[in-house]
Amino acid sequence: xLPPNPDxxxxxxGPGPRGCAGLRPSYPIQAVQWGLSGAVGLVVDLVTGTxxxxxxLAAAAPGVVAVEPxxxxxxxxxxxxxxxxxxxxxxxxxxxxxxxxDAVFVGRVPHGSxxxxxxxxxxxxxxxxxxxxxxWNRDDAIRTATTSAAGTAAAGGHRWGVDxxxxxxxxxxxxxxxxxxxxxxxxxxxxxxTAVRAFTL
Numbered sequence: 001x002l003p004p005n006p007d008x009x010x011x012x013x014g015p016g017p018r019g020c021a022g023l024r025p026s027y028p029i030q031a032v033q034w035g036l037s038g039a040v041g042l043v044v045d046l047v048t049g050t051x052x053x054x055x056x057l058a059a060a061a062p063g064v065v066a067v068e069p070x071x072x073x074x075x076x077x078x079x080x081x082x083x084x085x086x087x088x089x090x091x092x093x094x095x096x097x098x099x100x101x102d103a104v105f106v107g108r109v110p111h112g113s114x115x116x117x118x119x120x121x122x123x124x125x126x127x128x129x130x131x132x133x134x135x136w137n138r139d140d141a142i143r144t145a146t147t148s149a150a151g152t153a154a155a156g157g158h159r160w161g162v163d164x165x166x167x168x169x170x171x172x173x174x175x176x177x178x179x180x181x182x183x184x185x186x187x188x189x190x191x192x193x194t195a196v197r198a199f200t201l
Contacts, residue, residue, distance in 0.1 A: 035133035
């Protein structure tokens, strides 16, 4: 199982859908473009939450499907991003056909989800050579503190948010990691966006 959240200061559920929009820093467009890696077709954003990543994807890809289990957040996404298709679903049960999308994005690790099952589902909906991309934001202080845990991660299994090894999966090639600077969050703290990407075999 994955840890519940890569950032201990980022609670899994905040106030209502409108209340928490804008509280978290967005994602740099460079991270989204790197994750897309030339994909020009349909892109899926899994467990969209308040839609920061969905908004970036909508600006960079011609077609975006937002998958979100919470009805209130789906309604808010549909209001804010009318050109995005918003559907009910989870990271482990995506309501789309096999081999129907070019890229699958996950903004932060799905809470309580088994990573292998998430990748199984991503591989199912991805076309050949499609990309799965996981991105998350972390302020520099937390990043520095957790980097020292990389040795523990290597010994005891993968932990997101540290510079340890990334898990292998039979349906994907090796994961690549890239870090991108973000201007800061609402408190003014410096933020780093980490993105990891792998392609279907």
